[in-house]
Amino acid sequence: MTSSLSEVANAHVTKAPSIRAAGTGLEARGVHAWFTKHHALADVSLDFAPGTVTALIGPSGCGKSTFIRTLNRMHEFIPGAAMAGEVLLDGKDVYAPGVDVTKIRLQIGMVFQKPNPFPSMTIGENVLSGLKLAQVKVDNKDDLLEECLERAGLWKEVKDRLGAHGGSLSGGQQQRLCIARALAVRPQVLLMDEPCSALDPGSTLRIEETIRHLSDTMTIVIVTHNMQQAARVSDSTAFFLSDGGPGQMIEFAPTSEIFSRPKDKRTEDYVTGRFG
């Protein structure tokens, strides 16, 4: 198991940070999270370099989904949710007083576990929905539509039926539609919370290809339960674990190292399949 994973991880050649990726990346500093009294996440500091893919792995309940949701301030939608620490986007704290949270979410897009296109909108309207929701004006909607669907790897399949409803697509296509929708507002960072867990292997492969293409131009953070997937798509990997208390980040390193020479015993146990 260890050898095969590290082979996959090494085969994925780490790119030099791309000059095209916008911004100076995303940084979490001492992030804690609570659900009412329950301390779910303790003291996580992570640096996401621009133009890289970072995978967050760990067993269920380790706080990785909670963590990713603190990055674009989706965590606070849960009643009783609280957080401490800082999340810096281009050096500015996204939790600073007076920050317009809708602007933050425009810059940090998100793709969810379950595909969630808007059922009342057509495929085309779904892709452009973010612009309408955030009242962003664009000159040429058709070009943007094609570009986003192309980047999400969906253009060829839907170009002749952009007027069909989003719900008429397969699960994998719906998820790529959601990626295209997230891309249309041109975020610097894309958060993906187990984007393939509801999909079949073929669709998963398509999404992974999409992630690799996208990482040229943006910073991607992906939560995954699938270690092979982390090995295939990511440049760096962070391992999260909860020992009954709040979830913690145990180890953060280049993906090839995590899967071949993990420094922490617990990381090694997890990536070699001894638990989790």
Place this chain on the structure above:
Amino acid sequence: MSTVPAPRELTTRPRLSDRVFRRVVTAGGLSSLVILGLITVFLAYRGVEVLRQEGFNFITKSNWSITTDDAGNVVESHFGLAAMLVGTILCSAVAVVIALPISVATALYLNFYAPPWLKKFLIAVIDMMAAFPSILFGIWGFLVLMPSIEYWAKLLNRYLGFVPVFHVDAYVFTRSPFVAGVILAIMIIPIITSVSREVFSQAPLDRIQAAYALGATRWGMIKAVVIPHGRSGVIGGAMLGLGRAMGETVAVFTVLNIVFQVNWHVLFGVGGNVASLIILKFGEASPYEIKALMAAGLVLFVLTLLVNAIADLIVKTTGKSGK
């Protein structure tokens, strides 16, 4: 080539407990149908003589007179409901037009803006409003609402008088279908609000999160997710309210100036609805007039059914896309 077998009949033998339960719920489910059916038969049976006598005049003419000789035999009678039917439609339409936006706004506020303690409190207040006796609404409307609403009615007439419904033939603004409609609106707001609140609260969370994650404001999210999802339910709630408004008796009777004259001008103090006609005439009616009132009840019943059927059609044809 193999032959395709005919599909097998799929059967199951339910247990005794299940069969008993099935009978019980079937009886419950059919009871409303039976009751409604019996009422319809009763109304039709009692009203058929008058309906046959008057024919189409019963719904196209506007008069209500009966002359009897000393022995109590009917010498001459004219029954026509046109004015009351128009009044019924006008009052309830005013009520829905006013109540719908208020109810939708209330439901959205309760679901997405109100702090939890206020939400609980407001829901209790609105539920109480639904249980409030209609005679009190009527009296309050007559004594308190009418004098103050006259000003607004005049204002509407002054600036929108060129629109036919806001026109008046004479300066009589009190006891108009508009005033009755406002009172009915207050009475049906709880119904429409509670149905709307229910459907809005069922808007799928993953779509709501999707909208927020795209940088939507709360209003943007509501427009993109909640309203498309809840639209058919809100229409259904409005129709429920409309049904209640069309059948409302006491509040309308207290407020309206019941006159047998077809009046399409909502601000003009002339009107009446079918239910208030029945309560007006019922106390002193002769046996033959009672039959006419039963026929009027039947007509109101059919009108309500018709409106509900149309509403159902609207919900079915427009409701699909949001789900």
